[in-house]
Amino acid sequence: MRTRDEDKVSLVKKMAIKSVVKDGFEGFSMNKLAKACEISVATLYIYYKDKDDLLISIAKEEGDAMGDAMIKNFDPTVSFEEGMRVQWQNRYAYMLENPYSISFFEQLRNSTYQSRFLDNYMQKFKLVIGQFMDSVVKRGEINPMPLEVFWSIAYAPLYALVRFDTEGHSVGGRPFKMTDKMLWQTFDLVIKALKN
Amino acid sequence: MRTRDEDKVSLVKKMAIKSVVKDGFEGFSMNKLAKACEISVATLYIYYKDKDDLLISIAKEEGDAMGDAMIKNFDPTVSFEEGMRVQWQNRYAYMLENPYSISFFEQLRNSTYQSRFLDNYMQKFKLVIGQFMDSVVKRGEINPMPLEVFWSIAYAPLYALVRFDTEGHSVGGRPFKMTDKMLWQTFDLVIKALKN
DNA sequence: AATATAAATGAATATTCATTCACTTATAAA
């Protein structure tokens, strides 16, 4: 029998993400994706059941890969500040290496695909981070709060900073270029806000 | 001549926002909107040039209304903490009264409509807030930073808190209900992070 | 080398989409 061309499969993944980032979910179409990959639309239906399956499967795979990258060198028993530092380090590195992936998730977060996708991805990541949160709250290093709120305080500034950087804004007439110093200054703000 | 039915016009606005919130921009269609309003599609093309015009016009109107609500009772010469307090108050009140409007903007932020829309809305709001930012930075109450970063630290937690509340999550098995105390505790975190 | 079979395809199909148009309806002005 003929064997599946794995290069083609990963090209589809790559182009699907690129396409969603460029045109949004509202501009995404199976025919356009096939054309971008220079393959037949019908091939997409060999790889995936339908459009939803394609987008959600790809989102899950990307989510898992991202989750794994986030807990690299991460020890959930470590102090709050040190744990957060590793998280920022990992997130920042991942964002630089996978800008499309990050933008894809920002699109996903505010689309109707979000709810169908959210259920069961990043399992390992969620487990480890859950342990970390529990232990820092138990030790009284931070106050308990809804996870969403914690999340928005802890990471939104990092995402804003990198987005601002990559989109080529200018500040006070001069082109904005993020420095490591600025990154860790912002990190300090976040720690100051969260730490007891 | 026949007069335009303004009830119909505002129904269209209301349902368009509701539809985008429910199905996202990727699920929005002129035919579906007309059906939801129980009017002819052709009527939509009397009110608006085309689909883009409809969405962008509605976004601008909503944005201006929101902007005006944000600067109610707001004096840009006041102290950082007091200015922020009024902002939080106004935002919180607006979110409770206009939950669809807020969700609509969250969808918009990560859609391809964003760039075409962003240019010239909320003019008055931007002016007043700009004055406020300038004066608090000049007085050394906060450090200068990219506006996006400031924004994400200053308001993301509020949005997260309200979203978490309205989506009916539970925390530790019990249904989560946001209290005023919790709101202003979170506010304190934000002020602590930003203030010198 | 022959064969069985999954991969891959080009060309269809049916559906949904944005937009238009010939027509009817309501009303402000005459």
Next chain:
DNA sequence: TTTATAAGTGAATGAATATTCATTTATATT
């Protein structure tokens, strides 16, 4: 009351969409 005109409509239009299908192609197994 008549009339001019903009509001409003139902039914089209053609383009884009998701999905299918009959067929061809490559290769693992025999």
